[in-house]
Amino acid sequence: MTYETSQTPAATAADGQVAPSGHRLGWNKVPEVTVFFWIIKVLCTTVGETAADLLNEKAGLGLTGVSVLMSALLAVVLVVQFRTTAYRAGVYWLAVALISVVGTLISDNLTDNMGVPLETSTTVFAVVLAIVFVVWYRRERTLSIHHIDTPSRESYYWLAVLFTFALGTAAGDLVSERMALGYWLSALLFGLAIAAVALAHFKLGLDAVWSFWIAYILTRPLGASIGDYLSQPTGDGGLGLGTVVTSAVFLTVILALVVYLSVTRKDVTDPQRTARHAA
Template sequence: MTVSGKETLAKVPAITLGFWLIKVLVTTLGETGGDAVSMSLGLGYLASTGIFITVFVALVALQIKAAGFRPFLYWATIIASTTLGTTLADFATRSLGIGYSGGSALLLSLLLLTLFCWQRLLGRIDVGSVQSPGAEGFYWLTITFSQTLGTALGDWTADTQGLGYMGGAAIFGGALLLLATLYYGTALSRTGLFWLAFVLTRPLGAVVGDFLDKPLAQGGLELSRFSASACLAAAVLLLIAALPQRAARKGH
């Protein structure tokens, strides 16, 4: 899709404050929703991952098939990726026994490899270039690894390092504020800062989600995972409807 013959609209949203507000909410929803299916329903990490990856692949196919940016479809796909990231990270770190640090290292390597291949093959990795099926494929693969990495990283910070959920939230929230300062105060790569921020919103959502539903004895609020997920989903829908949603642009 073109605008005035000079710019091409991407099939993903422009990066605005509204984008980041919704992103933090959906990553938190991914944590509570993923845990609701794998733990509260007792389906386990592997079966839950199978369910979520099926939904995610179907939504990615619809996303690629769509003629342009569709806000509700886009965010539904992000939610599917973040719930998949939750159960996939838990399966890798707990069921496979590689631990949070091992899982984080593996997922970081896969994320960097995906970005490297994307850059080498297509030349650009910014959101404005996400227009072709090839770019969309790399975009959603990058997002999947970032969501899964964020889950493992959040658990590693809160549990392995003993910082707790609020301590983890303070660290990742502070890191995001630092990135915002670098974005507005320096000439560092906007694309690099975007992907760093995208990764860091996921562990922030992970520790906040765990804070909402984990037992009081473990430092959580012990809320129902289903109730917390429903409230978060309602807030996401409200923000998508209320906040301006426009496609990212790529100037020719």
């Protein structure tokens, strides 16, 4: 699926032009939205769920300690990401994988440690994400991921990504608990929701940017449901593979795909095509 192909009016990514925020535009810092993007995104969300559970169970640091550790690692990787001058598959997807874990831990901390109801956390994350989008658009006049070409836009992008993971975790847990569907039925439900978004975009003309972000949010509970189904004990409705095996398998697949993309560069945005779309 490729949602983010049409563009909203905005400054181009060509050298020498200037964004509304006043920063000079450079190379786009995120990948082209291809089938590889969505596969790796779902795999990262699955790893985010299973790795968060694994670290909480095995690290001996407690939920808060694991959250602090993973947040520190994420901060380091984001510094590296911001210092790159163009999209680098390895750095970008490592940041996504870590932000998936951190987003899951934020939601879990609110629910398990602070006793915040899932209805409340889901609402709060939705509101915060909406605020990020509003401020981002008011300052940059676009939410398109084809224009993540200034430090300002990249900051808004990663804030949005973080809160999509937190929102997807809380909303997914809320749906699973309230509807009691079980893991694989939950995965089917969220898969159908993503298919409905794709249908609305390709057949009914739903805006490409909003189609992308809605699907991006929905992939989080989809991946979490898949991860729980594979890793949880058979008595709890899972296949019983465990968090170690599930995390290792998915991390191996992610690594293989990222290496493939690093070599082939099939997900690198063509700046000339981006400029034509933005014109």
